[in-house]
Amino acid sequence: MRVTDLRATPVAIADPPLRSAFGLHAPFALRTIVEVDTDEGVVGVAETYGGDAPLRALDAARALVIGRDAYRLTPLRVELDAARRPAEERPWEARGFAAPALFSAIEVACLDAIGRQTGRPVCDLLGGRVRDEIPFSAYLFFKHAGDDEWGEVMSAEALVGEARQMRERYGFGSLKVKGGVLEPDREVAAMRALREAFGPSVPLRLDPNAAWSVATSTRIAEELAGTLEYLEDPTPGLDGMAKVAERSPIPLATNMCVTAFEHLPAAVAKRSVSIVLSDHHMWGGMRATVELGRLCRVFGLGVSMHSNSHLGISLAAMTHVAAAVPELTYACDTHYPWQTDEVITGGKLRFHDGALPVPPGPGLGVELDRDALARLHERYRGTDLRYRDDVAEMRKTDPDWRPHVGDW
Amino acid sequence: MRVTDLRATPVAIADPPLRSAFGLHAPFALRTIVEVDTDEGVVGVAETYGGDAPLRALDAARALVIGRDAYRLTPLRVELDAARRPAEERPWEARGFAAPALFSAIEVACLDAIGRQTGRPVCDLLGGRVRDEIPFSAYLFFKHAGDDEWGEVMSAEALVGEARQMRERYGFGSLKVKGGVLEPDREVAAMRALREAFGPSVPLRLDPNAAWSVATSTRIAEELAGTLEYLEDPTPGLDGMAKVAERSPIPLATNMCVTAFEHLPAAVAKRSVSIVLSDHHMWGGMRATVELGRLCRVFGLGVSMHSNSHLGISLAAMTHVAAAVPELTYACDTHYPWQTDEVITGGKLRFHDGALPVPPGPGLGVELDRDALARLHERYRGTDLRYRDDVAEMRKTDPDWRPHVGDW
Numbered sequence: 001m002r003v004t005d006l007r008a009t010p011v012a013i014a015d016p017p018l019r020s021a022f023g024l025h026a027p028f029a030l031r032t033i034v035e036v037d038t039d040e041g042v043v044g045v046a047e048t049y050g051g052d053a054p055l056r057a058l059d060a061a062r063a064l065v066i067g068r069d070a071y072r073l074t075p076l077r078v079e080l081d082a083a084r085r086p087a088e089e090r091p092w093e094a095r096g097f098a099a100p101a102l103f104s105a106i107e108v109a110c111l112d113a114i115g116r117q118t119g120r121p122v123c124d125l126l127g128g129r130v131r132d133e134i135p136f137s138a139y140l141f142f143k144h145a146g147d148d149e150w151g152e153v154m155s156a157e158a159l160v161g162e163a164r165q166m167r168e169r170y171g172f173g174s175l176k177v178k179g180g181v182l183e184p185d186r187e188v189a190a191m192r193a194l195r196e197a198f199g200p201s202v203p204l205r206l207d208p209n210a211a212w213s214v215a216t217s218t219r220i221a222e223e224l225a226g227t228l229e230y231l232e233d234p235t236p237g238l239d240g241m242a243k244v245a246e247r248s249p250i251p252l253a254t255n256m257c258v259t260a261f262e263h264l265p266a267a268v269a270k271r272s273v274s275i276v277l278s279d280h281h282m283w284g285g286m287r288a289t290v291e292l293g294r295l296c297r298v299f300g301l302g303v304s305m306h307s308n309s310h311l312g313i314s315l316a317a318m319t320h321v322a323a324a325v326p327e328l329t330y331a332c333d334t335h336y337p338w339q340t341d342e343v344i345t346g347g348k349l350r351f352h353d354g355a356l357p358v359p360p361g362p363g364l365g366v367e368l369d370r371d372a373l374a375r376l377h378e379r380y381r382g383t384d385l386r387y388r389d390d391v392a393e394m395r396k397t398d399p400d401w402r403p404h405v406g407d408w
Numbered sequence: 409m410r411v412t413d414l415r416a417t418p419v420a421i422a423d424p425p426l427r428s429a430f431g432l433h434a435p436f437a438l439r440t441i442v443e444v445d446t447d448e449g450v451v452g453v454a455e456t457y458g459g460d461a462p463l464r465a466l467d468a469a470r471a472l473v474i475g476r477d478a479y480r481l482t483p484l485r486v487e488l489d490a491a492r493r494p495a496e497e498r499p500w501e502a503r504g505f506a507a508p509a510l511f512s513a514i515e516v517a518c519l520d521a522i523g524r525q526t527g528r529p530v531c532d533l534l535g536g537r538v539r540d541e542i543p544f545s546a547y548l549f550f551k552h553a554g555d556d557e558w559g560e561v562m563s564a565e566a567l568v569g570e571a572r573q574m575r576e577r578y579g580f581g582s583l584k585v586k587g588g589v590l591e592p593d594r595e596v597a598a599m600r601a602l603r604e605a606f607g608p609s610v611p612l613r614l615d616p617n618a619a620w621s622v623a624t625s626t627r628i629a630e631e632l633a634g635t636l637e638y639l640e641d642p643t644p645g646l647d648g649m650a651k652v653a654e655r656s657p658i659p660l661a662t663n664m665c666v667t668a669f670e671h672l673p674a675a676v677a678k679r680s681v682s683i684v685l686s687d688h689h690m691w692g693g694m695r696a697t698v699e700l701g702r703l704c705r706v707f708g709l710g711v712s713m714h715s716n717s718h719l720g721i722s723l724a725a726m727t728h729v730a731a732a733v734p735e736l737t738y739a740c741d742t743h744y745p746w747q748t749d750e751v752i753t754g755g756k757l758r759f760h761d762g763a764l765p766v767p768p769g770p771g772l773g774v775e776l777d778r779d780a781l782a783r784l785h786e787r788y789r790g791t792d793l794r795y796r797d798d799v800a801e802m803r804k805t806d807p808d809w810r811p812h813v814g815d816w
Contacts, residue, residue, distance in 0.1 A: 071528055072536025078734050118526055120479055125533075127695055128480025261706045268673075287535055290695075291702040298669045298703065326486050 001070045001117060003110070005037040008058040010050055011376035012383050013341040015309050017144040019154075021180025021209035022403050023394030024144065028383055029309035033343060033373055034058065036109040038070055044113030045368050047313035047343075048105040048281055050380075051387040053097040061102055070110035077103050077284070096387070100260065100284030107285035108317050108364075115363030122320040122364050126290050129323035133355040137174035137205070137331040138166035139307065139338070140194075142181040144397075148340075154182070156190035160197045166337060167198075172354035174203045174229070174331035180211030184408055188223055195227050203331070207232035210256050211404035214243045221248035229330070230275055230304075233257065236406040241272040251275055255306040259283075261292070268299050277306035278321075278328065281314065286321045293327035305332035312336075312344040315356065316364040323358045341376060345369045409478045409525060411518070413445040416466040418458055419784035420791050421749040423717050425552035427562075429588025429617035430811050431802030432552065436791055437717035441751060441781055442466065444517040446478055452521030453776050455721035455751075456513040456689055458788075459795040461505040468499035469510055478518035485511050485692070504795070508668065508692030515693035516725050516772075523771035530728040530772055534698050537731035541763040543739040545582035545613070546574035547715065547746070548602075550589040552805075556748075562590070564598035568605045574745060575606070580762035582611045582637070582739035588619030592816055596631055603635050611739070615640035618664050619812035622651045629656035637738070638683055638712075641665065644814040649680040659683055663714040667691075669700070676707050685714035686729075686736065689722065694729045701735035713740035720744075720752040723764065724772040731766045749784055753777045 012028035019025075030050025037043050048054055061080070068076060080099040108122075115122045123129045140163055145152040153162050163175050175194055179187045187206065194204055210233045212220070217234035221244060224231070232253040235244055245252045253275035258267045259282060267273055276296055280289045296303045305322060315336050322328050331354070342348050344366040349356060359365025394401045420436035427433075438458025445451050456462055469488070476484060488507040516530075523530045531537045548571055553560035561570050571583050583602055587595045595614065602612055618641045620628070625642035629652060632639070640661040643652055653660050661683035666675045667690060675681055684704055688697045704711045713730060723744050730736050739762070750756050752774040757764060767773025802809045 069532070069536065071532035074535035074732060074734060075538050077535075078538055124477070124479035127482035127485075128477065130483050130486055261702070265676075265707055268676075287698075288702075291699045294669070294696075294699040295703050295706065299673055324482060326482060 001113065002039040003036050003065050003068050003070055004039050006058065006062045006065045006106070007035045008055055009033045009373060009377050010055055010380045011343065011373065012050070012380040012385060013309070013311060013339055013376060016148040016150060016338055017146040018141040018178070018338065019143055019181045020141070020178050020390065021211035023390030023401065024397070025309070025390060026385055026388070026393045028379065028385055029339070030380070030385060030388065031311055032058070032105070033313065033368070034105045034109050035368070036065070036070065036106070036113055038113050040117055042113045042116040044070070044109040044111070044116065044363065045313055046105045046108035046112065046317065047311055049097055049101060049308070051385070053387065054101070054105070057097050057102045058105065061106070065106055070113050073107050073110055076106065100288065101282055104281050104283070104285040104288070107287065108280070111286060112363040119362045121358060121360070121362060122286065122317070123323040123358055126286055126321065126324035129358055130326045131323055133352070133357050134319045134322040135173060135331040135355045136334045136351060137176045138163060138170065138172035139333055139335055140166065140175055140177045141338070142178070156186070156193040159190050160193050163194055163198065170337060170351040170354055172351070174205070174354070176205040176207065176333055178209070179206045180208035180404060180408070184208070184212055184216050184220060188220055191224055191227055203229035205229050205232060205253070208234050210234070210236040210406055211408045213406055213408065214240050216408060217244040218247050221250050225249035232277070238266050238270050238272040240406060242270040245271055245273065251302070253277060253304060255279070264295065264299070273301070275302035275304050275330070277304045277333070278325070279306040280317060280321045281308070282306070286317065286324070289321045290325055293325035297327045302329065303327040304330035307333040307335050309335045309339060311339060312342055312349050312366055313364065315349055316359050316366045319356050319358055320364060343369055343372045343376060409521065410447040411444050411473050411476050411478055412447050414466065414470045414473045414514070415443045416463055417441045417781060417785050418463055418788045419751065419781065420458070420788040420793060421717070421719060421747055421784060424556040424558060424746055425554040426549040426586070426746065427551055427589045428549070428586050428798065429619035431798030431809065432805070433717070433798060434793055434796070434801045436787070436793055437747070438788065438793060438796065439719060440466065440513070441721065441776070442513045442517050443776070444473070444478065444514070444521055446521050448525055450521045450524040452478070452517040452519070452524065452771065453721055454513045454516035454520065454725065455719055457505055457509060457716070459793070461795065462509070462513070465505050465510045466513065469514070473514055478521050481515050481518055484514065508696065509690055512689050512691070512693040512696070515695065516688070519694060520771040527770045529766060529768070529770060530694070530725070531731040531766060534694055534729065534732035537766055538734045539731055541760070541765050542727045542730040543581060543763045544742045544759060545584045545739040546571060546578065546580035547741055547743055548574065548583055548585045549746070550586070564594070564601040567598050568601050571602055571606065578745060578759040578762055580759070582613070582762070584613040584615065584741055586617070587614045588616035588812060588816070592616070592620055592624050592628060596628055599632055599635055611637035613637050613640060613661070616642050618642070618644040618814055619816045621814055621816065622648050624816060625652040626655050629658050633657035640685070646674050646678050646680040648814060650678040653679055653681065659710070661685060661712055663687070672703065672707070681709070683710035683712050683738070685712045685741070686733070687714040688725060688729045689716070690714070694725065694732070697729045698733055701733040705735045710737065711735040712738035715741040715743050717743045717747060719747060720750055720757050720774055721772065723757055724767050724774045727764050727766055728772060751777055751780045751784060
């Protein structure tokens with residue numbers, strides 16, 4: 001099954017003014033919809049990061065992909081591998097969009113095509129599902145008031161309200177809070193308010209995105225013992241995390257200091273983290289995520305799943321890969337409830353009791369809505385956003401603002 | 409594609425009187441031919457270890473396999489995983505044939521079936537080949553005279569003759585010697601004779617199967633610096649190997665102290681070895697071997713491939729998996745030239761310049777010869793061999809014989 005074309009369509013999707021340690025989400029999040037045509041008539045789709053860098057990378061890689069057998073992608077992975085060539089021979093490399101991300105977009109689209117051709121769901125191509133439904137967590141954000149129905153959420157009380165609404169609408173059984181926004185002790189109070197409101201049967205997580213110092217992280221880990229399921233990236237770097245981990249009664253998770261396979265040996269040696277957040281977009285694809293699961297099990301690490309603002313194609317892919325990774329025992333993160341736009345037919349995928357069933361049907365189990373794609377692409381063309389910059393967005397309302405990086 | 413039946417047929421295949429540190433090969437090596445029938449008419453085959461234990465295990469697992477979708481095996485792997493149930497609930501567990509070996513036999517047969525159904529070679533189901541031909545090494549043995557054309561090989565000179573013949577017939581570009589048989593210094597002399605005879609362009613390996621002490625291993629590693637590509641399992645255990653590795657100028661490889669994923673963390677921490685010998689039969693299957701490749705790359709370990717006495721189904725599977733693992737950069741071991749029997753149609757697979765092309769055609773690319781299978785099964789029934797016991801075989805000619813285990 002030869003790939004006859006590779007298309008990348010950039011889109012801009014509405015995004016509420018969500019806060020994080022980095023700053024503020026812009027009114028639009030950028031994504032790229034990838035399609036591979038094949039000589040057997042099926043078309044495979046994928047969704048990846050947005051903006052200039054992925055577009056440049058996908059365009060530069062086009063010649064490497066066209067003509068290739070969709071079943072034979074490992075050689076492409078080897079070719080794209082940054083370590084094997086000098087930089088001038090790697091035109092597909094782009095800041096913020098490394099070879100694993102590029103490979104992932106191509107792999108997901110090819111697996112979708114193979115699934116469509118063989119009539120099998122993508123998770124079957126990865127060894128088969130170990131669960132039929134994937135539990136996701138509510139992803140709670142502090143946020144500014146904006147053109148959305150959620151209003152301003154900048155207090156513990158408002159966060160509890162947001163959580164209540166998320167649970168009512170989607171049935172999420174776990175709550176993750178994007179922290180690093182309020183002064184640390186106020187975030188402790190917010191987590192306690194969530195525990196108070198929902199009780200111990202609802203696991204809670206907090207992710208300050210490395211805004212805190214080692215001392216603050218350690219103190220808060222002790223204070224929140226018994227309250228948090230895990231604490232994600234309280235402080236920057238493997239060494240800082242290792243210092244916190246040494247005394248923390250709460251498992252530490254990461255999506256910042258371990259974001260690629262090559263970070264794992266040092267993380268294991270230093271005992272920096274207990275849980276790695278997988279993300280097939282970032283870690284090199286769906287097969288790579290299965291491999292990450294094995295590796296984590298072997299080295300005694302837990303596996304959870306990370307998310308960025310995304311549409312239904314990414315959500316379907318996340319669901320398939322989560323179904324195929326036995327080690328992924330935590331509810332997965334997803335920004336999906338925050339996105340009102342969609343590029344798949346039938347509207348947004350629906351959570352039941354906080355979980356998403358593996359989409360039935362072949363491939364990823366979703367169909368591209370070409371009208372919606374055209375609309376969201378037009379919106380991309382109409383905005384001048386070409387990369388994500390939460391700092392710049394935040395400075396529009398607070399010119400002196402700068403992110404906390406391990407100093408709070 | 410549902411599995412409708414699982415059949416295991418034990419066979420006994422002629423085996424020459426090959427020597428190793430454990431003793432002497434019996435006149436027959438035992439293997440098991442596994443078949444899965446499916447409701448789509450295709451039958452998948454696999455080959456695994458022989459004798460009572462695999463038969464018992466495969467029989468006990470039959471109920472777990474029948475009715476299962478051949479695409480959905482990861483849940484079976486999880487179910488078979490020894491760590492998850494008390495021993496009395498694991499009737500498929502058998503000494504010398506652990507859950508990963510059992511799962512591997514089932515997985516290979518199912519992947520063969522999927523490949524036949526979809527018209528794809530098995531390596532395409534693993535991500536695709538990174539090489540079209542798999543280099544194998546000549547597997548040189550010291551041996552007794554027997555009912556074979558090789559004669560007695562118990563000296564350096566005879567070993568050079570054996571190597572010459574292996575190279576002439578099959579074109580092997582690498583030479584592996586099963587050591588631990590002659591007094592260590594005589595094996596050093598044999599390796600030097602091979603180097604003398606074939607020159608530095610022919611990589612040499614020596615595998616004393618942990619017969620030597622740390623002191624002997626260290627001394628010989630220093631003596632053979634520049635002569636060996638790698639030294640395999642000179643001494644027992646991760647700690648012993650680590651002591652040798654600390655001073656050895658030659659990379660150490662293993663198929664004895666790291667034979668399962670759970671051995672890797674300690675091996676990495678102790679720096680016991682540089683190269684892990686994969687074996688899909690032992691490590692839990694073909695996908696597991698791909699995962700092992702990734703894990704080894706991440707942790708800076710090289711990957712080679714181990715072999716036991718085997719037929720063409722195993723060789724085909726080894727070739728497919730080797731094609732799909734980028735990290736497998738060493739010529740693979742194979743006992744295949746020592747086996748005169750075969751269970752596939754068309755006779756024995758043929759090496760070209762020491763390499764085997766990935767078999768064309770769907771699945772593993774080999775067809776079971778049912779007459780040959782019946783003959784070799786009859787031979788199994790006619791012998792009382794039910795497990796491999798090289799010590800007992802050796803004692804038939806030398807009643808006082810006992811293996812060297814780290815004491816030579």
